[in-house]
Amino acid sequence: MKHNHEIIEGGITAPAGFTAAGVHCGIKRRRNDIALICSDKIAACAGLFTTNQVKGEPLVLSIPRIRSGRLQAIVANSGNANVCTGTQGLKDAEEMGNLVAEGLELAPELVAVASTGIIGMPLPMDKVRIGIRKALPALSRNGGDAAAEAIMTTDTRIKKIAVNVSIGERSFRIGGIAKGSGMIHPNMATMFAFITTDAGLEAGLLQETLTAAVDLSFNMITVDGDTSTSDTVICMANGCSGVKVISGSEEYKAFKAALDRVCTYLATEIARDGEGASHLLEVQVTGAAVYGDARKIAFAVASSNLVKTAIFGRDPNWGRIICAVGYAGPAVKPERVCIDIGGIKLAEDGAYIDYDEKAVAGILSQEEIKLNIDLGMGKASATVWTCDLTYDYVKINARYHT
Amino acid sequence: MKHNHEIIEGGITAPAGFTAAGVHCGIKRRRNDIALICSDKIAACAGLFTTNQVKGEPLVLSIPRIRSGRLQAIVANSGNANVCTGTQGLKDAEEMGNLVAEGLELAPELVAVASTGIIGMPLPMDKVRIGIRKALPALSRNGGDAAAEAIMTTDTRIKKIAVNVSIGERSFRIGGIAKGSGMIHPNMATMFAFITTDAGLEAGLLQETLTAAVDLSFNMITVDGDTSTSDTVICMANGCSGVKVISGSEEYKAFKAALDRVCTYLATEIARDGEGASHLLEVQVTGAAVYGDARKIAFAVASSNLVKTAIFGRDPNWGRIICAVGYAGPAVKPERVCIDIGGIKLAEDGAYIDYDEKAVAGILSQEEIKLNIDLGMGKASATVWTCDLTYDYVKINARYHT
Numbered sequence: 112m113k114h115n116h117e118i119i120e121g122g123i124t125a126p127a128g129f130t131a132a133g134v135h136c137g138i139k140r141r142r143n144d145i146a147l148i149c150s151d152k153i154a155a156c157a158g159l160f161t162t163n164q165v166k167g168e169p170l171v172l173s174i175p176r177i178r179s180g181r182l183q184a185i186v187a188n189s190g191n192a193n194v195c196t197g198t199q200g201l202k203d204a205e206e207m208g209n210l211v212a213e214g215l216e217l218a219p220e221l222v223a224v225a226s227t228g229i230i231g232m233p234l235p236m237d238k239v240r241i242g243i244r245k246a247l248p249a250l251s252r253n254g255g256d257a258a259a260e261a262i263m264t265t266d267t268r269i270k271k272i273a274v275n276v277s278i279g280e281r282s283f284r285i286g287g288i289a290k291g292s293g294m295i296h297p298n299m300a301t302m303f304a305f306i307t308t309d310a311g312l313e314a315g316l317l318q319e320t321l322t323a324a325v326d327l328s329f330n331m332i333t334v335d336g337d338t339s340t341s342d343t344v345i346c347m348a349n350g351c352s353g354v355k356v357i358s359g360s361e362e363y364k365a366f367k368a369a370l371d372r373v374c375t376y377l378a379t380e381i382a383r384d385g386e387g388a389s390h391l392l393e394v395q396v397t398g399a400a401v402y403g404d405a406r407k408i409a410f411a412v413a414s415s416n417l418v419k420t421a422i423f424g425r426d427p428n429w430g431r432i433i434c435a436v437g438y439a440g441p442a443v444k445p446e447r448v449c450i451d452i453g454g455i456k457l458a459e460d461g462a463y464i465d466y467d468e469k470a471v472a473g474i475l476s477q478e479e480i481k482l483n484i485d486l487g488m489g490k491a492s493a494t495v496w497t498c499d500l501t502y503d504y505v506k507i508n509a510r511y512h513t
Numbered sequence: 514m515k516h517n518h519e520i521i522e523g524g525i526t527a528p529a530g531f532t533a534a535g536v537h538c539g540i541k542r543r544r545n546d547i548a549l550i551c552s553d554k555i556a557a558c559a560g561l562f563t564t565n566q567v568k569g570e571p572l573v574l575s576i577p578r579i580r581s582g583r584l585q586a587i588v589a590n591s592g593n594a595n596v597c598t599g600t601q602g603l604k605d606a607e608e609m610g611n612l613v614a615e616g617l618e619l620a621p622e623l624v625a626v627a628s629t630g631i632i633g634m635p636l637p638m639d640k641v642r643i644g645i646r647k648a649l650p651a652l653s654r655n656g657g658d659a660a661a662e663a664i665m666t667t668d669t670r671i672k673k674i675a676v677n678v679s680i681g682e683r684s685f686r687i688g689g690i691a692k693g694s695g696m697i698h699p700n701m702a703t704m705f706a707f708i709t710t711d712a713g714l715e716a717g718l719l720q721e722t723l724t725a726a727v728d729l730s731f732n733m734i735t736v737d738g739d740t741s742t743s744d745t746v747i748c749m750a751n752g753c754s755g756v757k758v759i760s761g762s763e764e765y766k767a768f769k770a771a772l773d774r775v776c777t778y779l780a781t782e783i784a785r786d787g788e789g790a791s792h793l794l795e796v797q798v799t800g801a802a803v804y805g806d807a808r809k810i811a812f813a814v815a816s817s818n819l820v821k822t823a824i825f826g827r828d829p830n831w832g833r834i835i836c837a838v839g840y841a842g843p844a845v846k847p848e849r850v851c852i853d854i855g856g857i858k859l860a861e862d863g864a865y866i867d868y869d870e871k872a873v874a875g876i877l878s879q880e881e882i883k884l885n886i887d888l889g890m891g892k893a894s895a896t897v898w899t900c901d902l903t904y905d906y907v908k909i910n911a912r913y914h915t
Binding site: 429433506 | 594633635818822823825838840844847863864903
């Protein structure tokens with residue numbers, strides 16, 4: 112059966128049976144800071160979380176709830192991460208969940224809680240309580256953008272996507288929102304991504320599919336090499352489209368392709384909007400002996416401050432690139448390495464070659480830059496997305512005061 | 514027998530039987546760019562080199578020569594690293610060594626060659642030849658500072674030290690010069706350190722002692738997380754003081770202590786003069802279960818762009834510090850972690866505590882900042898030095914064009 116997917120409007124509330132809200136309660140000065148996402152009925156759910164040993168209190172609360180495979184609502188705040196806040200922090204996260212559960216008349220176990228922002232400061236619960244009470248009646252089919260704004264920290268714009276997946280006559284939808292934009296490095300970043308779908312999936316299959324999608328998207332971006340304490344990806348599948356997605360079926364192939372698309376789009380949007388970024392840099396490593404080598408080398412290059420400042424300076428400094436290849440870890444043969452940028456070869460067989468400087472300057476002036484490093488060792492490849500390192504990165508992070 | 518050491522003038526030529534020169538030949542615009550260091554007689558030698566798989570051609574030539582344990586001269590240039598330059602690059606390195614060997618009437622195998630600067634561009638041998646011819650007659654007992662200048666790249670100042678070691682009535686000396694200041698991350702940095710001593714040591718013992726000293730000094734600094742292709746530490750011991758240093762002896766203890774001092778001083782000077790640096794940050798991790806854990810965590814904190822920009826912004830952002838502790842790798846118990854800066858506690862048992870903001874602001878306004886992270890797990894500790902991440906780092910590296 113033929114299947115395809117197309118981008119549609121509507122973000123996180125595009126799938127049937129989901130509502131959302133975003134309101135301002137004063138944790139941040141101006142922008143929305145409390146987000147609520149709700150399914151009309153209990154949804155299957157899956158999630159992935161930071162690997163940082165220092166975990167936010169909301170994660171301590173929410174991970175077991177999400178692992179149970181059933182969820183109906185997510186409440187998130189930005190401006191304060193509720194990390195390193197001890198037993199009071201855990202109580203605060205619980206209270207956030209309870210307020211939502213009471214308001215929506217749900218069991219508390221069906222509510223996930225997520226917080227992002229500054230680490231080590233007590234959550235201003237007086238504000239949070241007001242915010243949640245304000246958000247509950249604001250839940251609507253049009254609340255997706257307001258929720259997307261409410262999870263932003265240093266992001267400069269909201270990140271959202273929705274796709275409609277058609278299989279013959281039937282269709283279902285996937286929607287998602289995400290936020291960056293500092294402490295971005297797998298696994299995972301400081302990031303949130305909340306994904307909804309009205310397809311019907313069993314929680315185990317949803318987890319397996321989400322894990323695979325995240326491995327090629329949110330786990331393949333780096334902004335600054337810092338893996339945060341609060342990273343959270345949650346996907347809820349409420350089945351409201353009437354389409355059941357079973358392992359191995361045509362529906363599953365369609366769902367998987369569309370979920371990959373949603374995750375990759377949101378992940379690259381996070382990299383593109385990395386703190387202070389002026390370029391999105393795609394680092395593709397090809398010709399590796401095995402995938403793990405390609406991934407390690409792509410991350411070494413994408414994490415290099417020297418490469419990232421060169422991109423900011425619009426300098427095709429392939430010496431810094433091959434230097435990062437050399438220290439990445441996997442065995443390489445430098446004399447086989449070829450490097451090209453936007454399709455123009457900068458170095459061949461590990462040595463400089465003449466290239467058209469004007470054409471390269473043109474490529475480096477574009478917002479999106481594709482770098483290819485071929486190792487000449489095998490057939491494996493990996494792609495990592497990052498952004499350049501700019502004055503504004505330093506400004507944002509030197510000024511973001513505790 | 515009582516022994517002690519004191520700082521003296523003279524740098525690399527303070528030890529007896531060493532001369533040096535530094536001249537300008539035009540690889541760089543203005544500053545000296547060819548350095549020569551020479552021993553009056555054949556010296557025992559030891560060396561440590563970059564672990565980057567992409568190695569400069571001068572290293573391909575010099576590593577076997579240094580490993581032979583005998584050396585009499587070092588020729589170095591800055592401005593061009595002679596890396597990724599293929600067979601011509603190796604020929605060029607050989608020619609550099611041969612010109613010095615002919616000029617000093619030495620066997621070519623007694624000359625080490627080192628180059629630092631841009632990667633991937635052919636060495637301008639016309640200039641290098643003129644420079645070496647100019648440097649040979651300039652060799653003198655006063656040439657240490659000129660040589661120290663000639664190895665600088667983005668360094669803002671020369672780095673040198675000399676110590677006089679007394680053991681009863683006898684004495685010997687150790688001198689050293691070094692350069693940074695980008696691509697600084699073990700093992701090793703883009704750095705050079707050339708060390709001379711008029712103590713007499715067998716090459717094997719010298720190598721063992723140098724390796725231990727480097728592990729606690731040059732291998733414990735990071736500027737930008739990039740391990741360069743050209744890092745080189747060479748130590749020559751010519752015995753001209755008449756003091757023989759034998760394993761286990763009092764002389765050996767004195768030599769080891771003084772060499773550690775020389776290496777640690779030069780390493781911290783490199784971190785202090787890191788590209789764009791406005792602060793030297795000492796990251797000490799204590800209370801670790803084993804040394805390897807302490808080292809990994811200290812490096813994670815010292816390598817964090819978020820920590821480094823916070824230090825630039827004079828912000829005691831311990832949340833970023835504990836975040837880096839949590840993703841460093843070794844198992845930690847976040848609820849036991851204590852963090853203090855300049856002796857003032859910022860966080861206790863993994864949670865915020867009240868601290869004197871004014872006193873902390875005073876500490877953060879100093880040029881040298883000491884950070885202590887106690888893990889509460891055991892008794893092992895490690896210290897890493899780094900610098901802050903500033904606008905000038907971005908400026909220097911966005912503007913340093915190929």
